[in-house]
Amino acid sequence: MSRLSIPLISTDDAWAHLKQLISPLPTESLALSDAMDCYLADTLSSDRDLPPQDRAASDGYAILCEDTHHGPTVLKVIDETAHLTPGTCLRVITGNPTPLGCSAVVPEKDIDITDDTILIKEPILRSSHILKQAHFSKKGTPLLEVGKQLKTGHLGLCAAIGHTSIPVVRRPKVAIISYGQNLVDCAAKPDKYQLREMNGTMFKAALSHALYEVTTIDLVSEDPVALKQSVTDAMRDADAILVTGGMSAEQSRLLPTVITQLGGTIYYDGINIKPGQRQLLAKVNEQILFGLPGSSIGGLVGLHEFVLPALRLLSGCSYKECIPSIRLPLMRTVQVGGTREHRILVKLQNTKYGPGLIPLSFTSSSDLVSASKADGAARIEYGRTSVAAGQYVDFRPWGSGNFSNHCSTIGDQYVGANG
The missing domain is CATH 3.90.105.10 (Molybdopterin biosynthesis moea protein, domain 2)
Known part of the structure; x- marks a missing residue:
């Protein structure tokens, strides 16, 4: 195995690897x-x-515009099967083809109507209220x-x-492997020392919402043999494999060992980002493999910053559009360490000036209670130690729920994919 061990590479370098590794999947033909x-x-x-012929752009009457050029005009309403002649008109509905000879349509709101005549008081210009053939495209x-x-x-x-x-x-198929000690199914009643598996459930929901097929979710204990078998099984059907958990310093050697045994290449096993430092990218056979932290917030950061954008690349999305992002102001000052790139959990809030971001505090990267309140994360660049209230930052939405409620006030600041 060729292994590029680059501890805590930058997010830019991580993305350089992803862009080099990922190309769109094969095409398929789908019904609309x-x-x-x-x-x-x-x-x-x-x-x-488009349209294939001239069409009425308003409910009203098809006329010969020349009839109206000599002052107020009374026109006789004729049968729909007849052709227009001077002094006649024909009832039309928006979107209907205009009759032979028609040079304008006069809206019914602009005329006086009797049983079989209409009165037009003002001259009508040629082509008024007519959607001309090929107006939209040829x-x-x-x-x-x-x-x-x-x-x-x-x-x-x-x-x-x-x-x-x-x-x-073609949309990618994804296998999820939840890996770690003392994990039990979320439906189980755990003992005191056990944890309910939650990352796989969160990730499957996010992937399904994005219309990616999740081929399997495996729950694997800290056993390299079981992990190897789970990865091998996932390689049969999946285009990408997502392993969550087992990425702490003392545990992280098991997954690289399995990748080595399967003949894969590791491109990084640490990113200089907080939370979510312990992340791994590898290629095994033809599959992309992501290793994400078992901590809920670190895992969510990895999912939205790297995994979902990478799956969009596999799906045919361009790089510049694969990470949803918008510039919005922070509503409170935040302090961070300057030695890493940070992601701050934030909640969207509307103000009289437009949407802003409220920073959320969390006590640890496993604080799922705080994560459940977040609409996404704000990006704080490497080297910055604080961001003052009112300053703009890149907001990365997590899902489309609350974010979509603010789109009418966000306008054209939004950049990126369907979040």
């Missing part, structure tokens, strides 16, 4: 109903003009580019331009 949030693998063009125009993450409107556009199935990058 199954392609939500996938990344497009090919450019899609329109198979016809046939053959590229409309959706490679790498676009498909949302509801994109899928509707695909249907409108004749694509009932579309080429997308």
Whole structure:
């Protein structure tokens, strides 16, 4: 095994390894109903003009605009099967094709209507309230580019331009291994010395929310043979393997030993970040393997800062969009040590000036009670020892819940993926 042992590398160096290792998975063709949030693998063009012919842009009456150029005009309402001739008009509905000869549509709110005539008091300009053929795009125009993450409107556009199935990058499959001493299933009643397994449950929920398939969750005690078997089993179906736990200084040698035995390469086993220092990245066979701390906050930092963004890269997302981030002000001063890059748990709060971040204190990196109150983490750069209230920091949202409630006031400051 080739092992690059670089204790506490920077987050930038960690990402340099990830970008070097990860390329998008193979493509597949999916029905539109199954392609939500996938990344497009090919450019899609329109198979016809949009709209394909002139259409009414308002409920009203199709007319010959020349009829209105000589003062107030009375026009006769004719049957829908007839063609427009001077002195006549035809009832139309928004979105309907305009009849032959129509040069304008007059909205019904702007006219006086009787049983079989309308009165137009002002001259009407040519093409008024008509959506012209190819107004939105011409046939053959590229409309959706490679790498676009498909949302509801994109899928509707695909249907409108004749694509009932579309080429997308396959979503990665992920195996989760929860590893550590005295862990029991979260449904069990633990003894005093036992801990309920929680990281695997949290991570599966986050991955499922992002529409990644979790192939398995294994609960493994501190046994290198059992850990090796669990990793070997995970390699059969998964594109990425996530091992949580067993990353403290005295325990961390077991996972590298297993990776060595399986012929893998370790690229780092420590990042200069707090919390979440004890993280590992390896490649075993064709699978990417992440090792995350067993502590809840450290694990969540690793999940949102590295694992989920890496899975987005595998899914076809671009690097610049794979880490959701927004600049927001801190609402209280925070003090940190300057020897590491820090992540501060924060809660979003609306103010009369817009959304801000309230720092949350936590007593240890296993303080899941505090973590449960957080909407995400604020990034404090390496070397900074304090951030004053009112200063802007990079906010990394954890999930889409409360964050989405603030998007209307955030505007175009938001950068990155679907959080």
